[in-house]
Amino acid sequence: MKPLDPREFLDLDPGERLLMGPGPSNVPARVLQALAAPCIGHLDPVFLAVMNETQRLLRHLFQTQNALTIPVSATGSAGMEACLVNLVEPGDEVLVAVNGVFGTRMGDIVQRIGGRLLRVDVPWGRAVDPAAVAEALRGRAPRIVAVVHAETSTGACTPLEELARIAHEAGALFLVDCVTSLGGMEVAVDRLGIDAAYSGTQKCLSCPPGLAPLTFSPAAVARLEARRHPVVSWYLDLGMVRDYWGNERKYHHTAPVNMIWALREALRLIAEEGLEARFARHRLNHRALVAGLEAMGLEMLVPEAERLPMLNAVRIPEGVAEAKIRRALLEDYGIEIGAGLGPLAGKIWRIGLMGHSCRPKNVLLLLSALSVLLRSEGFRLRGDALEAARAVYAAA
Amino acid sequence: MKPLDPREFLDLDPGERLLMGPGPSNVPARVLQALAAPCIGHLDPVFLAVMNETQRLLRHLFQTQNALTIPVSATGSAGMEACLVNLVEPGDEVLVAVNGVFGTRMGDIVQRIGGRLLRVDVPWGRAVDPAAVAEALRGRAPRIVAVVHAETSTGACTPLEELARIAHEAGALFLVDCVTSLGGMEVAVDRLGIDAAYSGTQKCLSCPPGLAPLTFSPAAVARLEARRHPVVSWYLDLGMVRDYWGNERKYHHTAPVNMIWALREALRLIAEEGLEARFARHRLNHRALVAGLEAMGLEMLVPEAERLPMLNAVRIPEGVAEAKIRRALLEDYGIEIGAGLGPLAGKIWRIGLMGHSCRPKNVLLLLSALSVLLRSEGFRLRGDALEAARAVYAAA
Numbered sequence: 001m002k003p004l005d006p007r008e009f010l011d012l013d014p015g016e017r018l019l020m021g022p023g024p025s026n027v028p029a030r031v032l033q034a035l036a037a038p039c040i041g042h043l044d045p046v047f048l049a050v051m052n053e054t055q056r057l058l059r060h061l062f063q064t065q066n067a068l069t070i071p072v073s074a075t076g077s078a079g080m081e082a083c084l085v086n087l088v089e090p091g092d093e094v095l096v097a098v099n100g101v102f103g104t105r106m107g108d109i110v111q112r113i114g115g116r117l118l119r120v121d122v123p124w125g126r127a128v129d130p131a132a133v134a135e136a137l138r139g140r141a142p143r144i145v146a147v148v149h150a151e152t153s154t155g156a157c158t159p160l161e162e163l164a165r166i167a168h169e170a171g172a173l174f175l176v177d178c179v180t181s182l183g184g185m186e187v188a189v190d191r192l193g194i195d196a197a198y199s200g201t202q203k204c205l206s207c208p209p210g211l212a213p214l215t216f217s218p219a220a221v222a223r224l225e226a227r228r229h230p231v232v233s234w235y236l237d238l239g240m241v242r243d244y245w246g247n248e249r250k251y252h253h254t255a256p257v258n259m260i261w262a263l264r265e266a267l268r269l270i271a272e273e274g275l276e277a278r279f280a281r282h283r284l285n286h287r288a289l290v291a292g293l294e295a296m297g298l299e300m301l302v303p304e305a306e307r308l309p310m311l312n313a314v315r316i317p318e319g320v321a322e323a324k325i326r327r328a329l330l331e332d333y334g335i336e337i338g339a340g341l342g343p344l345a346g347k348i349w350r351i352g353l354m355g356h357s358c359r360p361k362n363v364l365l366l367l368s369a370l371s372v373l374l375r376s377e378g379f380r381l382r383g384d385a386l387e388a389a390r391a392v393y394a395a396a
Numbered sequence: 397m398k399p400l401d402p403r404e405f406l407d408l409d410p411g412e413r414l415l416m417g418p419g420p421s422n423v424p425a426r427v428l429q430a431l432a433a434p435c436i437g438h439l440d441p442v443f444l445a446v447m448n449e450t451q452r453l454l455r456h457l458f459q460t461q462n463a464l465t466i467p468v469s470a471t472g473s474a475g476m477e478a479c480l481v482n483l484v485e486p487g488d489e490v491l492v493a494v495n496g497v498f499g500t501r502m503g504d505i506v507q508r509i510g511g512r513l514l515r516v517d518v519p520w521g522r523a524v525d526p527a528a529v530a531e532a533l534r535g536r537a538p539r540i541v542a543v544v545h546a547e548t549s550t551g552a553c554t555p556l557e558e559l560a561r562i563a564h565e566a567g568a569l570f571l572v573d574c575v576t577s578l579g580g581m582e583v584a585v586d587r588l589g590i591d592a593a594y595s596g597t598q599k600c601l602s603c604p605p606g607l608a609p610l611t612f613s614p615a616a617v618a619r620l621e622a623r624r625h626p627v628v629s630w631y632l633d634l635g636m637v638r639d640y641w642g643n644e645r646k647y648h649h650t651a652p653v654n655m656i657w658a659l660r661e662a663l664r665l666i667a668e669e670g671l672e673a674r675f676a677r678h679r680l681n682h683r684a685l686v687a688g689l690e691a692m693g694l695e696m697l698v699p700e701a702e703r704l705p706m707l708n709a710v711r712i713p714e715g716v717a718e719a720k721i722r723r724a725l726l727e728d729y730g731i732e733i734g735a736g737l738g739p740l741a742g743k744i745w746r747i748g749l750m751g752h753s754c755r756p757k758n759v760l761l762l763l764s765a766l767s768v769l770l771r772s773e774g775f776r777l778r779g780d781a782l783e784a785a786r787a788v789y790a791a792a
Contacts, residue, residue, distance in 0.1 A: 004456040006667035009449055012657055017436045023650060027435045035654060036432035039423045039604045040413045041732045053405055060400040073606070074470035077649040078631045109630045202650055208435045210469070210606055210652035232628050234505045235474045251737070253473040254419060254598055256606035258431060259655070261408055271402035336437045341647070 017330070018357070020366055021338035022152050022311060023180070024202035024209050025354035027262075031207055034265035035258050042255045050264055051245060051255070057267035061182065061275070062197065062215045064189035070245045071263055072212040072236065073256050076179040076200025079212025081109055082236040083175055083196045084146075087220060089229050090114035093142040095172070097128040099158070100151035101341050102177055113232055118142055124343060125154045125313065127306040130162040137170045143223075145172045150181035152203075153341045155302045155313035155350065157181070164193035173220055179203060182213065183270055183355055184282045184310040195220045201259075204282070204310055206355030207266035210259045214238075266355075282309040284396050285358045289351065292367040292389035296374065297382030301348050310358065312351040313344070317379055322346060325373045333369045360393055413726070414753070416762055417734035418548050418707060419576070420598035420605055421750035423658075427603055430661035431654050438651045446660055447641060447651070453663035457578065457671070458593065458611045460585035466641045467659055468608040468632065469652050472575040472596025475608025477505055478632040479571055479592045480542075483616060485625050486510035489538040491568070493524040495554070496547035497737050498573055509628055514538055520739060521550045521709065523702040526558040533566045539619075541568045546577035548599075549737045551698045551709035551746065553577070560589035569616055575599060578609065579666055579751055580678045580706040591616040597655075600678070600706055602751030603662035606655045610634075662751075678705040680792050681754045685747065688763040688785035692770065693778030697744050706754065708747040709740070713775050718742060721769045729765045756789055 019026045040047055059069045072082050084106065088094055094115045096107045099122035110117045120136045122128050128147050137145075145167035147158050160176060167174040173195040178187045182197075184204030189197055195217040202209035216224070216238065224238060231237040235253065243250040270278060286309035290300060293314050301313035316322045322339070326349070329335045338350035351366065367385040375381060415422045436443055455465045468478050480502065484490055490511045492503045495518035506513045516532045518524050524543050533541075541563035543554050556572060563570040569591040574583045578593075580600030585593055591613040598605035612620070612634065620634060627633040631649065639646040666674060682705035686696060689710050697709035712718045718735070722745070725731045734746035747762065763781040771777060 004452070004667055006664060009453065009660070009664050009667070012430045012433055012446070012661060014433050014436050014442050014446070014657070016434045017440065019435070019437060021437055024435050024437065024653060027654075032432040032434070032654075034408045036428040037408055037410050038412045038428070039415070039420050039598075040410050041415060041417055041420065042605070044413065044726070044732065046410050050408070050410070056400070057405065074474065074631065075649050075652060078470065081629065081631045105630065112626050112628050112630060200650065202435075208652065208654040209438070209650040210655055230508050232508050233477065234501065234508060235470065235477045253471050254596065254605040256471060256604065256655075257420060258423075258428075258604040258658075259606055259652075261410070262654075264405070265408060268402060268405050271400055271405065330440070336440065 016334065018335045018362060018365070020352050020357055020362060021336045022350050022352055023200070023354060025206045025352060025357040027206055027208055028269060028356045030269060031262050031265045035208065035262040037261050039257050042257055043249065043251065047257060048249060050260060054260055054264045054267065055245065057264065057271060058213050061267060061270060062187060062189045063191065064215050066189065066215045066217055068216040068221055068238065068242050070214055070241065071260065072214050073253060074212060075209050076198065076212045078236065079198030079200065079214050080106060080177060081233070082212065082214055082238065083198050084109045085113055085231050085233045085236055086224050086238045087144055087173060087175065087196060088113055088115040089227060091116065093118055093140065094144045094146060095120060095133065095136060095142040097122055097133055097147045099126060099128055099154065099156055100124050100148065101153035102148045102151060106146050106177065125156055125301045127156050128158040128163065130166055133163060134166050137166065141170060142172050144175050145170065146175040148177040149187065150178065150308050150311060152180045152311055154344065155308050155311045156306050157308040160192045160194065168193060173223060180308070180311055183278070185279050189215055201263055201266065204355040205266045207262050210256060211263055282353060282358050285353050285360060285363050286312065288360065288389040288392040289353060289363045291392045292363065292385035295383040295388035296371060296385045310352060310354045312353065313348045314351060315348055316346070320374065320377050320379055322349065325377065328373050329369055335366060335369060363389055412730065414731045414758060414761070416748050416753055416758060417732045418746050418748055419596070419750060421602045421748060421753040423602055423604055424665060424752045426665060427658050427661045431604065431658040433657050435653050438653055439645065439647065443653060444645060446656060450656055450660045450663065451641065453660065453667060454609050457663060457666060458583060458585045459587065460611050462585065462611045462613055464612040464617055464634065464638050466610055466637065467656065468610050469649060470608060471605050472594065472608045474632065475594030475596065475610050476502060476573060477629070478608065478610055478634065479594050480505045481509055481627050481629045481632055482620050482634045483540055483569060483571065483592060484509055484511040485623060487512065489514055489536065490540045490542060491516060491529065491532060491538045493518055493529055493543045495522060495524055495550065495552055496520050496544065497549035498544045498547060502542050502573065521552055521697045523552050524554040524559065526562055529559060530562050533562065537566060538568050540571050541566065542571040544573040545583065546574065546704050546707065548576045548707055550740065551704050551707045552702050553704040556588045556590065564589060569619060576704070576707055579674070581675050585611055597659055597662065600751040601662045603658050606652060607659055678749060678754050681749050681756060681759050682708065684756065684785040684788040685749060685759045687788045688759065688781035691779040691784035692767060692781045706748060706750045708749065709744045710747060711744055716770065716773050716775055718745065721773065724769050725765055731762060731765060759785055
């Protein structure tokens with residue numbers, strides 16, 4: 001082997017970005033400081049106490065009493081996989097409503113683990129229509145009905161209450177992806193009747209990526225306990241994971257200690273702000289951003305009643321070089337926004353207003369930068385974006 | 397829901413521990429500082445450049461040219477699962493040599509994913525005997541031969557060279573768990589003929605837990621590409637993960653950005669120290685520790701020729717209350733050591749000398765504390781542990 005010269009690797013200096021894409025969002029200083037606290041053992045009494053606190057804070061955020069409420073030791077997509085591998089057995093029918101990338105991914109996982117996929121396709125950019133799900137359920141008894149609350153690939157928000165009722169009437173558990181919604185809008189697990197939900201830390205929690213908050217209702221736990229086949233994933237087997245997070249403290253894998261420090265601090269910041277105030281902040285900044293974008297003459301992908309506050313998909317105007325503008329935002333302004341995925345690639349930008357990134361100065365900065373760049377690309381602005389956004393803040 | 401009072405959750409202050417258990421080890425200040433660098437996007441050009449550097453540093457550590465050398469976005473156990481789910485198809489026979497907890501775990505995963513397990517049992521506390529593996533292979537053609545290089549549950553070290561030859565002669569890929577060895581002793585992937593290996597960040601790399609370094613040889617990649625069934629895990633499907641770490645940069649899941657900052661810094665520290673110097677440091681401190689323990693009158697579990705330098709299993713003397721001494725070490729001295737697992741629970745302590753924790757002052761401190769505590773429990777020390785350890789350092 002050729003020896004490696006360590007001097008080739010400079011001191012880490014990633015600079016700073018204003019993160020207004022689909023995640024990660026900007027991480028507050030208090031969370032970064034907690035992340036860098038000393039690492040201690042994963043069975044140390046001090047760490048076990050922090051685990052308990054983290055679970056209490058997570059239950060508050062999920063608005064649930066569920067005992068099995070934990071952060072899975074991997075990113076949000078592993079939270080999706082954890083829910084499905086624990087709740088689906090080979091041959092089980094699973095209804096997945098697909099209105100974007102993440103519903104598609106749920107269907108993919110169901111098939112990999114031997115579930116029978118009953119897929120309800122919904123146009124990308126639209127919420128899932130409960131009537132379409134009810135129709136698909138006629139004469140069927142799937143074990144699970146799964147939807148994405150906040151479809152990060154399109155910005156569509158699917159209301160949960162009626163879908164939960166429909167799922168339960170069909171005898172199914174109701175599984176919800178709230179990766180992008182949790183911490184930015186209400187995910188009231190107990191009140192809505194959600195049986196299993198998973199999220200990620202890098203969206204509206206404004207913690208670095210690396211953990212997947214997850215909660216299982218008593219009915220979901222009963223399903224887990226009644227399994228006839230072992231869970232195909234050892235790492236994500238919640239029957240074992242909960243013996244570590246529960247009172248037994250039985251060693252399973254080594255918990256990502258420093259990431260737990262960071263998550264606890266992010267959850268503490270949320271508790272200090274208050275859930276209602278935080279959700280209202282996300283709604284207000286969203287309204288200001290949309291007012292500004294529409295004032296410029298841009299169009300949102302999602303109909304007004306179905307829009308998420310924290311992920312805003314805006315159509316790219318005819319003739320505008322979308323990648324060039326994203327690059328200029330990043331290189332000239334240090335602002336990250338997201339591109340479209342799959343069939344929406346090249347057709348939309350995805351502007352995130354998540355957690356710590358979701359504040360008026362960021363909305364005004366992005367609208368200013370985008371106005372300048374669009375004009376330089378020859379796009380004729382219809383009106384003044386800043387004025388429109390400021391009017392929303394003034395009226396609030 | 398009852399409102400939660402955020403004042404119940406105090407500022408995070410985990411204190412500090414001297415980590416001399418089975419992992420995590422102490423994390424150097426430079427790694428903690430890197431961990432707390434600003435979080436940026438997982439597709440940001442700055443992050444992509446750091447990914448490339450991290451891969452180069454990992455290849456240096458694994459002593460390999462393997463293109464597919466990455467950190468899996470979860471802890472070491474997920475590295476184990478990633479290797480097995482990508483290389484084993486339903487019905488494949490897999491030989492696993494079991495001489496402790498982690499070989500047992502590999503066998504468990506093989507069975508969950510539908511492999512046929514050919515298990516070679518070796519007494520706990522002993523290395524795997526190549527002759528026993530060769531014997532078990534007679535008339536068989538398993539797809540994989542898997543061993544644990546450094547059995548963290550016992551402290552036994554299994555030499556790899558002959559086992560690699562035996563595996564290849566049988567037409568199998570050679571899979572190695574080097575969770576505890578990597579960074580503390582040689583894991584020369586290319587020279588030894590290892591086809592797949594995985595590790596963790598929290599042992600001899602002295603980075604917080606949360607990532608699993610992994611490397612696949614061209615033969616392992618060919619096996620992956622020739623699969624007839626999809627990989628059962630979406631999250632760990634290396635066919636997709638490598639499209640993100642490779643030139644395509646295709647979005648799969650959101651990489652744990654800050655943990656990558658930390659891993660890069662930990663690897664940079666290793667490159668600065670030099671592999672040979674680092675391995676020699678682990679050997680020297682191990683010899684000093686063992687000399688001290690044996691001078692006291694304690695006995696090692698593992699025969700001398702089969703001992704790991706970084707994980708030292710010592711038998712608990714008759715009549716000594718082992719949990720009481722571990723608790724006193726933690727509470728009075730802030731030192732963590734490990735308990736025995738499974739059949740070795742209550743019979744051994746596991747003393748780690750991993751990465752940043754592996755230094756003379758820690759060896760001397762632990763020997764001093766243990767001498768005092770054992771004496772207070774009525775154990776008659778045979779001789780002077782510090783003198784014996786110091787003699788090893790003086791002769792070096």
